[in-house]
Amino acid sequence: MDTIPTFMTAQHRHCDDSFIATESAVSASNWIQADSQWSVFTTDLECHLQQEETILFPAFEQATGMTMGPTQVMRAEHAQMRQLVAEMTQALSAQNKDQFLGLSETLMILMQQHNMKEEQMLYPMTQAHLPDAAAVLQQVKAY
Numbered sequence: 225m226d227t228i229p230t231f232m233t234a235q236h237r238h239c240d241d242s243f244i245a246t247e248s249a250v251s252a253s254n255w256i257q258a259d260s261q262w263s264v265f266t267t268d269l270e271c272h273l274q275q276e277e278t279i280l281f282p283a284f285e286q287a288t289g290m291t292m293g294p295t296q297v298m299r300a301e302h303a304q305m306r307q308l309v310a311e312m313t314q315a316l317s318a319q320n321k322d323q324f325l326g327l328s329e330t331l332m333i334l335m336q337q338h339n340m341k342e343e344q345m346l347y348p349m350t351q352a353h354l355p356d357a358a359a360v361l362q363q364v365k366a367y
């Protein structure tokens with residue numbers, strides 16, 4: 225059965241797949257493929273970030289009383305990710321390969337570090353502290 229850590233971690237891996245596919249397509253100047261993979265990535269990523277910001281983080285904050293702790297750091301990193309994604313969308317529409325790949329390296333590092341913190345700390349703590357983790361996971365899935 226899914227738990228918050230297993231379900232959310234699978235989403236990270238899923239986003240990684242379309243992100244890497246976009247990078248490969250851009251490297252090969254396959255712009256049609258790059259556009260379609262980028263659109264999958266940005267849609268899935270934005271949905272994931274919103275699930276965290278509107279359901280998971282508030283549930284964590286309510287259950288632990290920690291409103292200025294890890295969730296604030298995660299929200300700030302989401303803002304950095306969104307900024308990079310916006311710049312990359314522009315680079316992609318300009319078919320600027322060097323700019324896109326430079327930014328994608330930065331976003332990849334940021335996402336890896338961010339996801340590791342969530343997978344190793346925030347998701348397990350959320351699962352452990354919520355009075356009804358299964359119900360919160362249902363809300364996430366229905367989002």
Ligand SMILES: [Fe+2]
Pocket residue numbers: 273276298302338342
């Ligand atoms: Fe996150």
Ligand SMILES: [Fe+2]
Pocket residue numbers: 232236272276339342
């Ligand atoms: Fe996440």
